[in-house]
Amino acid sequence: MGSSSINKRSRGQHLGVTEPISLTGPTESDVIKTRELEKYLVDAGLYESQEEAVEREEVLGRLDQIVKAWVKKISRAKGFNEQVVQEANAKIFTFGSYRLGVHGPGADIDTLLVGPRHATREEDFFTEFYRILSEMPEVTELQPVPDAHVPVMKFKFSGVSIDLLYAKLSLWVIPEDLDVSQDSILQNADEQTVRSLNGCRVTDQILRLVPNIQNFRTTLRCMRLWAKRRGVYSNVSGFLGGINWALLVARICQLYPNAFPSMLVSRFFRVFTQWRWPNPVMLCEIEEGPLGLPVWDPRRNYRDRLHQMPIITPAYPCMNSSYNVSTSTLRIMTEEFQRGNEICEEIEANKAEWDSLFEPYPFFDAYKNYLEIGITAKNEHDLRQWKGWIESRLRTLTLKIEKATSGMLQCHPHPGNFSDSSRQFHYCFFMGLSRKQGAPVHEAEQFDIRTTVEEFKSSVQYTPLWKPGMEIQVSHIKRRNVPLFVFPGGVRPPRAIKTVSTEARPTSKARASIMSQAAYENLVGPNGVPSVADEESKVRRFLSDSREVEAHLLSNLPFEASSKSEASAETSFEDTTGSSSKDTNIVDDSRKRKFSGDSTDTNPDAKRVALSLPAEGPEEAAVHTTGPAVSEIPMGLGAETLAIEKLTAVPSAGLTALPAGADELEQSEIPSQVKDSASEAVEGRVGASHARFCQTGALEELEPSELSASFSDIPPAAPTVQRKPIIRLSLTTIGKKNP
Template identity: 20%
Template sequence: MAENTKSTETTTTFTDDLESIRCVLRSDDHLQIQQSGDYEQVRIKLDHDIQISFLFDSLQIVSQSLTIDNVLELRISKGSSKCPLNQEQWADIRKYFDELVRKADKTTSLRSIIQLIQDQLLRTKITNPRFKPKEKKSTDDSASVDNASVSNKFRGGDLIFNRLLHDKTVDRAQVVIGYEDRFTGIHEIAFNEFKKVHDHEYGVPMHRLRYFKINGRTVWDRTKKLDILTGSEQEDRISNGVDQEMPLIQGLYRFDPLLEQWVQQPHISLISDDTRTPSTNDTCLPQQCQFLTWNILFDYHHSSLIYTKERYQSILQTLKSLQPDLICLQEVTRTFLNLLLNEMWLQENNYYIIIKQSIINSEQNKSYGQLILMKNFRPRSFTICPLDISKNNDNTTEITNTNATKEIIIARFGLSTKVTIDIVNLHLHSNRSRNANDKRCQTLENLFKQFNTKNYMLIGDFNFGDYDVKEQNMLEKYSNDIHDLWKDTYDIEQNPGFTYDPSRNICARITSDTQINRRFDRYLIHTLYNLYYSIQHLNMIGIDTIPIDPMNNDDDKRINQSDHYGLQLLINFQTRTISHRSALVVLPTTEHWPLIEEYREKYDPSFNRWPPHINILWPFFDLNGCEDDEENILVPLRMLLSHCESFNAEVNQIDTFIENNISFMKLNEKSQDNVKNLYEQIKNLFPQCCTNKRNSYNPHMTIAQFENEEQRNQAQSTLTLNKPFEFPVQYLYILQRSLDDDTTSFQITYQLPLGSVLQPLHSQQLNSFHPKLQQFFQMMSLYENEQSYNRKQDKLNKLASCFDQIFNKDSLHCFTHEFLSYGSFRIGINGQDLDTVFVLNEIKSNDEKTNFDETLLEMKNKPNGMSNHIVNLLEMQINGCLKDEIFYSRKIEALFPIILIVFNDMTKVEISVQVPTNKEQHGDEKRSENASNYDKYINGVHDIEHLLVHVRSPPIFQHLLTFIRNWAQHVGIYGQAFGYLGGYSWAVLCAYICRSFLSSIKSLSTIEQFSIDDFFSLVEKFFSTYANFNWTSEVVRLHSTSYKQTTHSEQKSMHNRGTMRILSPISPYNNTGRTTTNSTRDLIIQEFQRVVDLLNRVNTITTKDKANALKLILELNNDFPNQTIQSLLQLTLSCENVNDLDEWIGWLKSRLAHFMNGMENECHLIIQTQNSIEYQSNNTEALYSIGFQLNEELISEKRNFTYFLNKLLDQFNQYPNRKETMKISYKLIGIHDWKLARMQPKPQRTRK
């Protein structure tokens, strides 16, 4: 910045600087140059007859700048005896001038000193009685007008032109001049094209100049006596808006372009508004709505310090640039209102405005108030009423407490014809009010209670921050229903959102008594089941300071637009309907469809629209695939179903509802109980979908509908069931159709599994895929064998039983626990280990605390106390119950402590221990209106559940993920610890393909008969999509856009960490590929492309061709080290036994990421990492290698390489559990030596 400034100064000549000084002066004649001996003398006349003079040598400095160092005898003096300053004022001016000269250096611009002196003179009030202007009585009825002081003299167009011509701070390309032609009226011309009358035959006389604009903003206007450039004030009658003031009363206004004035509009109050009446289009908010709330700061205090005139103009410019759909302003006065009403952008863009009486009367009462402005729509009703701070139970919306002094505006709008939302613009009591905390709390509680059956938003200045305990406790009390949008969007620890910030805001520093930063301004929203929203943008505006003088950007002469920052919100509203086009159902397996359809085809008119089914909820939510569907409908539903085990349903007879002539297949009693139990739980989750309040739920499968009893009797003899049949209920299905007409069939939108784990692929005999696809998976050994799965299930059951012995309802009243699986076992695919999580949750209980409760509650207050205590208890319990079955176990320190167990049959189980407290909630997870006991975040578990709602059909997803994981492991690009993608990243990639490319699921047979051709198409899409994906700039996300914005620090950790950005579908949307580097990313992309090239080479026409192509993909080998590798770093780890070796290897894996980043970012090396550990046959030694594209000599010469290698080795020395027998060594060898060593007869190696 300094270099740029210096460069600009050298291009300014002495003559240019003299001319630029003229723009500071009242007239060009006030700068005179005359000969004085060998020098020229400059005399500059300033306001109040003050003169600055100096000498200069024109021959020596004609090409130099006008600086202190280039002039002689710089003086200040009175021009004559007519100087109006008294002795004290004159002494102050001289002292100020001397101080400026003393502080100046040789490069200081003389123009800046003259400008500062002139500004000081303009601020000097003349008190010398000799020069007090005489008053003249006017013959008019108006009040007498004082003679304008010199400081308020309006400058002419020629002076403004000269200032713009010579002022280097103004971009003259952005200046437009308005001038009057005698015959054709007002014209505009660019400043650089303007010619004076004596410069060109068609030049314009200066007296015809009417206005100047800079960047579209009028800065000088002769007619309006507006002069922002030189600081001369508008005439008082203009700045105060007196001549533009119109008679107003409280109400709704709109500008009438025909009448050219604001006209009051008719309206009704909230209490008179029947919400059953549909909303008209002109009373509905736009679906994507831009809000702005801003406390603009009245000027009854600190008026001389906060420069309200300049602030108001700047605020109006900001509003003009944004033109929000709905604006809520606080602390508005009549002065600002008058300026606002005269804004052309407001008049021309069809804005409506609700004005309070306190604003209209503000000049008489020193009051202020709120405004609501609406662009292109009006409220269907509104009410202005006092803030209710009384303690009463009145739940009416119309508040009638006349003792309150503050008021709120409540305006109601439509979001659709049937759904409304109330917008409340409020300004709660400040701390200067007596008992402000209590008043704010009582106001909020009254509002929450009065609006509890409505969609509404509370917008404005709440006058408390996130550390005001009483108010925050009040918000916490209603947190299930009231959402603070800033907290929904940001982590306030990283982005606190201080809209009142004395540490940065100049106005806030002036108005604050405490100098404490607070988040005063907020958007709070309460939504019902019929409305959902997504936040597209939420940020603060008005953060930057503005110059008090637009022509002077001096940091000492700047101010903020208000003591509050504005809060801009871009939000998408969508109304959710419950529709007969959507249903939640049970489907029998397709093997029974021929029997069922035989009846339906004859007797059921809905045969072509509906598949055979049992309704759970119909009508159901009309889902459209947006993120809110997932958060508020699908995830809560899946979490509920994860606690409902699958069961078999048996149909044993055909029965009839005589009252409506409907025949149906009836479940046996046990099956009915199972379905009814499922229904009751789902009904509690979605009560709004239960429209039939009269009849109890009776699960049935309709097969015939008759118009009358006679038809029913005629068919009765054919409606018999020869023998019962049974089918598994492993999934619920959401069916939808796009149209209401009878020709449109229901299709499967989502397939949601029951139970905590998905059915493993090997056991899906009844819900089987196409036989040829199953044969292919069996031939390629992709299914997990039943013995392996049963071993894991056995360990899970035994550990659960073991933990139930000490954590149960008798031992604990204040806590509950869960023991759940996650990872590959929960998804139902083959994995090496069994990943589990033990969760302890604190609950509110009215029962007496047990001794165990007391112990845990005491531990909770100690850092990691409860967590360590639980881990110790679990270890003791495991060793006590399962000691004879365990080969070894150990504890691993991590974010959540882990207990690792290896059983005698080599089944490995990891138990992650999560012990959240009341304060440790998953802060970024947005709670929905359908929040339940199942939505508390559990690391690993919820990640899987959010994934499953995206895949549409879990069995298809299971097959795709199994295939892709097996391929990735074969080719050496699997493993997060080695810089590649871990299991969850591959799962997200597969879910994205299923969501994006899975063909329409027309019926259950589409899933159950999913063929090799269908599967090949999905696999082909997987590789072509990711081979061509722009990994450097794009992000893989399962939802199209996230309502959650990220702060700068979140972006750094979430997006920039890792070169492949594959976002988790659960807030805060962390990057699951965070360990990838440029080198490993390129290797992964190469493998994607390798498959694409393979598929381009081979035939893929017939089913047999496609099966062969799939086989070739799985037969691709690990290319480590590839042809580009010239040297390798080989690490050798050794221990006394296999247990210690596994622990030692675990430490290596945890250290590799930092080492690989150092190699790439600091040493600038391209690397290839091995994705497995080579165990020697004795299982006490293991090898791991990293390849480089430089030979060993060049690598050794890199100082950074040695530094990072030593740092890696030091990490092993610092391992807290290291034993003397745990050793590590390394060698850097060339590729030929490495391969030669592999060819020598050595003990057999195994890869893990």
């Protein structure tokens, strides 16, 4: 596929599953803004020094020597003759940000160890190779994660962070010139090997499928920085990881092949603000392949229908790289795309600078209620293993809470972790809690997530990595009680105070809707009657000068209003200590404030405008089927909006994911050992709690009085009307396995 892509590029054919949206090259303004963006990235410290680059190469060379000695050692131990031992070989490959050329100082190096068929993953890699590394003084922070979706060994080698995967091929000898991009390498490979090889194969394919590698790299550096600043960079937390962002940026490069990075960044937000998830993002068509391996296909695979934000890898077998995304994390990322789109529009209009796009998201000021997940262990080694395991399972807690509350209680996981210097061998994770936007508010609402939390805590302890002293505690805290160690320098920053405004500018979705409707009415007439032929020139002038028309339209339409009842809706999380948590004149600087669509909007017309995208029904069809083709329309804002709508309306080859409601929660995620008599009682309470919620629409406060109570001491929540809405949570510490 790589050679054909290059040939297409040289013949002027487009890359990707559709034609480009625009072939326009950079303007003088684009050149200037790209220089400003590159300077910002340099000043942000995203480029490593020459000395660090040399050090990384030396570490990779040393690691390659170690794996070659390892494979000879295990070959001799398995009884092979000396000739076979001498021919035995293993090889190191890099992938991810390092292979893409977008890594920064101190970044991990994603590496793949390819071994022969007699070198097993469990015994030889996670046992013998682990032992070899643990005895080396230059290796520190060694942490195996064998139970991950893609098993990995994490460690630092001479201070350089390494994430090492393992792939066992069906070859007796690994050649030095091995090409992992060949499909034949997957012959007779197990599922974990296919996943591990996919990283290298996907990285190479991305570089083959982008029209300009340098522009791709600069844009990807920018988007990675933005995602980290805005708290949406973490695959394990349910957001997107490095490979996901690379695939999204590569798709934008295909759609705007001649654009400079400043325009690519802007178009990234413009396209994905309007993208109709779960339509998949693909760099190339999905191929069945010669080996019969399963590929992503929601038409045939039920599990694929549950994926919220499919981003498909371009190498065979094509997989969804973003399977961890949940309903809540997709909502958060969509809102961040919207914010980025609005800021980029201001940057293009010279009304904002690049630093406004990269402003860090104030996570600990955005919510009034948080879950704090604290873990401890007896020593540093145990803590590192315990932390890796808990971190890989936190996504299931989000899914369980969403499922138990029918999606009414939403979680926002923080992608990082924190450590309290005053406590030894301790880490904390946090999740923001909020009611689903648009959900009706009832005075006696309750969310009872006690059994959900207990089920999660019971399940995570069943791992071979568990040792005495490994404990986990889940507790509820208010915003004002967030511990100081999460803030830079241990100092809580002052809260940003905003008065509630009766009017606000319309969101970019509303503006896009206005432009689409205006374009439609000019194309077919306000009553749906096709315009006469001499109106066509007026249509073209309208679209080419769309920004002026947009301003005129917006000046005569109601703006989206901030709801006065939003603040009162947020106070559904009341403080049971007696003090009022109402902020009558303060609006949280959070996603739910900036992006409306809430049923509490006081202006129904504004709400209608805000919710009018994506357009559906006959008018949408008219936009796409009536009048001149999109490619013939001058590429103004309105025409580009129409082109993006057409692009995202129907996925390639009809590969539309069909959400089945709740996120995927496999039964296998809870080991069978958990289902003893005690856990059966837990499951019974889960059902009772969920039934009670469905009957009363309940919302309960995480009561401080329950923080020290054991689960067995807390009776089921009474179905009586509470004076204050509360969330209930049982918070016991697990320090040993259940009998």
